[in-house]
Amino acid sequence: MTVEIEFDSSWQDEFLQRIDQDGPWGNWELVRLAIEVEKHLVIPEFEGLQAPKHLPNLTPLPHQLETAKQVIENMNGKAILADEVGLGKTIEAGLILKEYMIRGLVKKVLILVPASLVTQWSMELNSKFYIPAVSQKKSYVWEQCDVVVSSIDTAKRNPHRDIIFRQNYDLIIIDEAHKLKNNKTKNYEFVQNLKKKFCLLLTATPIQNRIEEIFNLVSLLKPGHLGSQTAFYEKYKKDSRSLNDNEHLKELVNKVMVRNRRADTGIEWTKRHVETIPIDFSDTERELYETIYNLKNESDWIQGSSFSVMTLQREACSSREAVYYTLRNMLQKKENPTQAFKDQIESLMKKVEAVQTNSKAKKALELIQQINDKVIIFTEYRATQLFLQWFLKQHGITSVPFRGGFKRGKKDWMRELFQKRAQVLIATEAGGEGINLQFCHHIINFDLPWNPMRLEQRIGRVHRLGQEQDVKIYNFAIKNTVEEHILKLLYEKIDLFEKVIGELDDILTKLEFGNMEDHLIDIFGASSSEGEMRIKMENLSSMIEFAQSMKKGETHAAAGNS
């Protein structure tokens, strides 16, 4: 067996020169220290992880260490990391990256993540792993920095694209890789053309995906692992729904994929306590709500859009400010509004003005004072967010706002303020993603989103690894409104709030019945009677329940096999 041996000759030229010139010569103490250092840095075994020794401030969980070892030793550094949400895929990726860097196998690294997570990734790599990762901001960064974090949307565009293709990357990490399931997209093509010596694809839910998506993802990582495209589709039907149908395929996929499940990790998760708080409208608030509700029957003036009525109805359950804002927008955006339209809006505005209190806000205030600890309030509406901030301030409670639209730096700043100074963080829906708030364990859902995944994301900000306390969730619902229906007929029925993180994700993917919100608008908007609405809601929740029970059956079966 011959292996090429490279002998570093750069050293000797200078050595011979120094002999000729009689020096300069080094210090014996430093020579001895250098060798002492080298003996500590030499890694005598192919196997095993060095990274933990270098990371005294990080205590990786057993499944994370196991994953890192598995990827390096059995998967040759090319893997899909597909742990369920909240198990720390970022930590796993960081461990693998660190290990390769320590061993000198990886120097140049490209990390592609959603734009909102760029700063967070570089911060975590720097602070937790002491890896000098840089967020790409200027185009010279690609060439001058070894570890670069960027969004794929920036990277795929020129001039970046061309520069990136000229770099010689040792490792490529892609977060949220399930977005690359379609092989016809520009993003897919871009990643396909990157040279992937070592490569990690991070995703939360690949396994329920269509077989076609699995094929695309795996082929990105390791072309040919699942065969060529034609061969693959001859063997497995393209429309096949689930990987579980085929044991052989599942086995193949598992060779390049690690998926830890909460149940297997043995981590003790804190509990979720859910409390629904029914609230009565004041008379004027009720008046406003009813007026909007009745618009449904005389809907010519807003072009029969049940959507608008529904929106106004939901907003009326949140704050008069939210309603006002929408009404004003409707008036402004309407081209050549008829007098009737103007009058209608005018009269609604009057009703808005008549409302002098916000029953929910009062309740929230009471609750916050009683909790006397950090609280996060989620609302769907910016107008409500602003109002609440003002309202709490009137009562001497400090709060900070949080929105998805904030720049990364501002998000971090707000999080910091919340942690150190303010008692309350008021977040709008879009603020839910990409921020971790484990130091808080009280959530008020001031109003409810209609998409259960968004609700899960809200809770997931707080109920995740690192949360040491049980999480208290308070759901506000105004009695006898669309809000109460949603809460009672849907969320409570499917035990949504009690779910463990990630479970819902699986269930909804399995259902594949489209956008939950559309279903709900249809149910509330198009039902002609209360009875019809109830029946439709029940159908919807039974479907979810059914998917849930299917899932349970599956876990039992799996447990039985092992």
Add this chain to the structure above:
Amino acid sequence: MQQQEIHNFLLKYFQANDCPILENHSGYMTVQLTIEMDKELMNRPFYWHYLEKTGGIPNPAKLTLITDPNSVPEDIKGEIIHFGSPRLHQIFASTKNLARYIRLYENHENGSRKTPLLPWLCLNVKISYQCDRKRDVFKSIGLQLINGQMVENFHERLLNISLTPKIPDYSFTLSPLVKPKSGILRIENYLKSAIYQDDHSWAEEARKRWEKDLRLLEHFYEDIEEGNEAYETEKKALQEQYEPKIKISFINGGLFYLTEKAIV
């Protein structure tokens, strides 16, 4: 490396580089850097450039390094140093960089007797076995440049000998019969022939993995027309990922003039 070892290492490093140790307690130390060491460690070329241009008074930094955060008084601010910290690795790199070449003489106790000193070439190297994984071996080889005697673990032996940078009185060096350049070549050949006799199953395994992935890759691109760029890229990536290689790199080395009995 334990924290105590790190602490001792740092002390020795700064002392060897003539930096006054202002404070030294268990758990932390404060060091006054010299101008040279400030340039070496503090990464502020503009400051030094500016100072040299304007002729200002240089003010090299003081560095407080904490090796045990639990035993440090609260008012002490400094950098926490542990085995993974970038600062320590910078100092590791600096240590190696500052000590690449050496020449020393045995500080013998032969008094006024005329003593011949024999030339030895010492090479301290790291041998890395690399495919998609990697392991290293440290080797220290000494070669006597008169009779060609080759000695392993040479550095360990030197540690027991008193050495000095100036040739001791009444001593004279014998000139080498083997030139340093061909000495290096001899050691290179010696290392290579030793490596050839190693067990190389790791390389064989790596080639098998490579071959397997390559077959998959070819199969994947079978249907796709020739000259596909992605195929070529992936193929190259596989080579870089798996191709077994052995690298011999230098840590440091030099010439040692030793008495006849120093190395037996």
